[in-house]
Amino acid sequence: MSTTLKRVHGYLAEFDSVQDLYHAAEQVRDAGYNRWDVHSPFPIHGMDAAMGNPRSKLPYLVFCGGITGTTVAFILQTVTQTNFWGSLGLTFVENIVETYPTIVQAKPTDIWTLPAFFPVMFELTILFSAFTTLFGLLAIIGLPRWNHPLFASKRFAKFSDDGFFVCIEARDPKFSQEGTKALLEKAGGRNIELVEDEI
Amino acid sequence: MDATATAAPQTPRILDREPLVLNNRSYSWITNRICGIVENKQPALWWILFIPSVLLTGLMVFCFAYLISTGVGVWGQKQPVAWAWDITNFVFWIGIGHAGTLISAILFLTRQKWRTSVNRAAEAMTIFAVMCAGLFPAFHVGRVWMVWFLAPIPNANAIWQNFKSPLLWDVFAVSTYFSVSLVFWFLGLVPDLATLRDRCRPGLKKFLYGLFALGWRGGNRHWSHYETAYMLLAALSTPLVLSVHSVVSFDFATSVVPGWHTTIFPPYFVAGAIFGGFAMVLTLMIPCRRIYGLDDLITPKHIDNMAKIILLTGTIVGYAYCMELFVAYYSANPYEADAFTLRGITGPSTWAYYFMFGFNVFAPQLFWYRPWRHNMWVVMFVCMCVNAGMWFERYVIIATTLERHMVPGSWGVYSATWVDKYTFLGTFGFFMMLFLLFLRFLPVIAIGEVKGVLPQSNPHHDDHAEKGVQEEDLMNYPDRHVAKPAAAVA
Known part of the structure; x- marks a missing residue:
């Protein structure tokens, strides 16, 4: 035309x-x-x-994604499994969900059960980082x-x-x-x- | 004396490396050869393998449908052997996947350039193996429609998962592993999908390849970020892959069952997973390179390297077997000692223990001898031994241990039912079907990455220099992060 x-x-x-x-x-x-x-x-x-x-700025984005993953896993597990937030006086956090802080496998219900939460914290760090890598890359290169x-x-x-x-x-x-x-x-x-x- | 004898002695070319692509192939030869697999008609053998694979997949679907409609009791496990073939198959398949991630991530970080010829297929294998693996625990829960209880959302009684349990760690580990492997695989595929897109005539195929190629146009401003992203994913996948099988081993190691409760499990499982995975990579790639004429891209050097890794990890696994026996003896724990006496000498399933030892520890020792690493029949034989041996390893650890609990009242003998056997056979069909479809529709070798390791792809490569020591062997590469020269700013 x-x-x-x-x-x-x-x-x-x-x-x-x-x-x-x-x-x-x-x-x-x-x-x-x-x-x-x-x-x-x-x-x-x-x-x-x-x-x-x-140099690409992507690693900074991915670092933030990873930290988000760690935080999400920490909050998810401590809110639902421990009395940690209540012991800080933040009962409203604990009241978000019904919790049954139960002693399982002799692991306590306070913050000292933290090592048992490491695997999930690690996995979610990797998961969030990987998705941030993909979507961050696509955003940067348009x-x-x-x-x-x-x-x-x-x-x-x-x-x-x-x-x-x-x-x-x-x-x-x-x-x-x-x-x-x-x-x-x-x-x-x-x-x-x-x-x-x-x- | 002839002329050659009087000539000056030639310096041995010790700095010459074995080429990664044989016969000095050009860029377009590589493109044509790999895209040709997707674009041309498949050989008859493809169909000969594909049709039974689909039928076996149907068998798997039937077995699962039978299990759902009848109950999980159609599998052979009952007290005291509550974990049997299903968990064995789960660990077997998830272990297979590990070689793919090792090749794509760990060998990338360690700058092993030979990985480029095998990483695509190995990553595909990872994804398909994890898909097969995930089926077993999902159906093992019994009421499979309740499998959403595994997801981190409160169930119908507002009760959350027990995040302190290794079984839930496993849910997170395996699902993360699958997602990250998929992302890594897809990111690697993007430039190659663009190659396929650019070669297609307009139509549905071009549309679909174009859709997944995301509009890739190979600009260096893209490659720069892309390479960073690729390296980040490799760096993320490396601890991930080591964690996945460690977490799988926690399912056993954190229990108090004699024979399971050992600290050696995580490294032992990871080594075994890489060992079994490499055997599966070779089982798939050796026929592939022959059928599709990829001998120049997957060279004897590649097979040789992978055989060496099998030898190394097989020997680590052998060390772990011996160390288990030593610890059982040295700990002076009668239950631990009994567990191993039963496995190897007096128990009802000692045959499985000897299969495991022979296939995993002795068969790979053939690879000490270089001509055998270069003989495809020997390599295939050892890989088949390892494939079988690694399944027996998990069977020995899982089922035979449970046959003898601490109290004689809870002793039993396990035997698999036909549903167990056909379900497992069916997953092989499912795995093969997915792999054959991958061969049919996607580039089996990472086209862009292989081109990148050719000598002429180095910007400092000098075609006219005498073959031998190349300029790039001696010089330091210019730093990536050179500031823009003053002239450019002005």
């Missing part, structure tokens, strides 16, 4: 090998671009340094996403086989029709194409 409006997404350039891609990334980094990425079928060792990427302008490029499908690409996006302040293309050509890029997004 000729009436479709198109917006330039960016320039896509293909490279022959990991080594070429690595050196191209160094050049794009040094040229001062920010809105760009390299696409490869597998993670490339050292590429973060070549691109100047910072997936799932059904479509993307890059998928419009026929060549780009090679990224999941043996293609190595650099894409510099048009929203980068340094982006220019000629300068960006020239940079990618100088870096050894082939089949440089302007990727457009239908709007």
Whole structure:
């Protein structure tokens, strides 16, 4: 349809090998671009340094998830099995649920039965951390996403086989029709194409 | 004297490593070979295995339906042997899963790059084995429709679970293990699902692969976080997998039954689980590599490494068996000593003890000899011995111990019923059916990860350098966290 409006997404350039891609990334980094990425079928060792990427913040999220899991397990078990909260004077916590603090297997009903709660605390820490890892990752990288302008490029499908690409996006302040293309050509890029997004 | 003899002596290439992918395969060869398994028609053998697996699954469903409609008494256990085949099968299957997590997590953290060729299938095996395992305790509770009592919510009388009980720890351990293994497996699959998506013609298949590939486009800004996430999951799974079988062993070790009440149980169970799991990985992967032509990806080196792990863990298990006997003697506890005399010499099921010892301790010793680690028939033979031996180990620990309680009045002999046997056989069908469906629809080898360990995937690899010492062997990698150069900020 000729009436479709198109917006330039960016320039896509293909490279022959990991080594070429690595050196191209160094050049794009040094040229001062920010809105760009390299696409490869597998993670490339050292590429973060070549691109100047910072370290992922994901571990902080996962730490919070893990602490939440430990806390949930501690509260779940102490509220339902012990008189711990009551002994602190927080009877309203104890009144949340009916409790039957019973001595089982000679384990007491106060806080000193805590070691018996460690396995569940450990397991919930791992469980919450793992789910935080998955959903935190998806949130950070902005997936799932059904479509993307890059998928419009026929060549780009090679990224999941043996293609190595650099894409510099048009929203980068340094982006220019000629300068960006020239940079990618100088870096050894082939089949440089302007990727457009239908709007 | 000929020319070669007079030439300068060649320096042995001690720094050369055995390649992980043979015959110098290219990226696209790897993609085509692995995706081809999913895209092409399955070989006749697939159907020959799949149809009986489905039938056996049907048998399993029938057995469980019979159990539900009649009562849990259709299984052979009664006092004094209240735990028998069902718990044996549970521990057996859950143990099988451990090799998958060891390969995917522990070998990842220890930078064992050879894991990339086998981790996907091993993780799939983990998930399917845990599914089989979970069935047994669920039906063992008797009234299976009450199984929700296991969940941490108050039951109809507002009574909560006993969180101090090892059985409840087990519920948490196994369900966490299943969930985390599934997350780990799925995360590993995402880039490979994108590969399958990009190769499909538009249609239902492309839609489904695309849905689960989450729109993956292989950007390094994604890979960077992805690798962090993968490492985090590996670091989380490592203590998890060690904890799961430890908690399973607590079911026994925290009781006061002679023969169960021992501190050696957690490490002994974990070693046994990894041992049995690796045998199952090899049992599945050796036929797979031959049938699907994956010999260049799963090389004799891989089989050799796994055989060595079987030898190591088998020897640990042998040590544990001997240590149990020693402690029974040295503790001077007559009940403990009796438990082991009964297992090995005077009891009604000594045959099981000798099967266990022979299959688990002696059979793997064949792997000391390198040519036997490279002979697939010998490897398969040992793996079959271990698969059987590990089942007997759990049977010996669980059923034969309970046959002789402290008081002679509560002695009995256990024998399995046909329902016990067919249910267990049925779970093998269920396991095989799931694994065959996995082969049919998902990439059996982690495509992206295997590509990542090829020499040409290293950005500092130099194609023109003489084969031997590569630049990357000598240099330190640039640190990941290099600050952006000043020119970029300006």
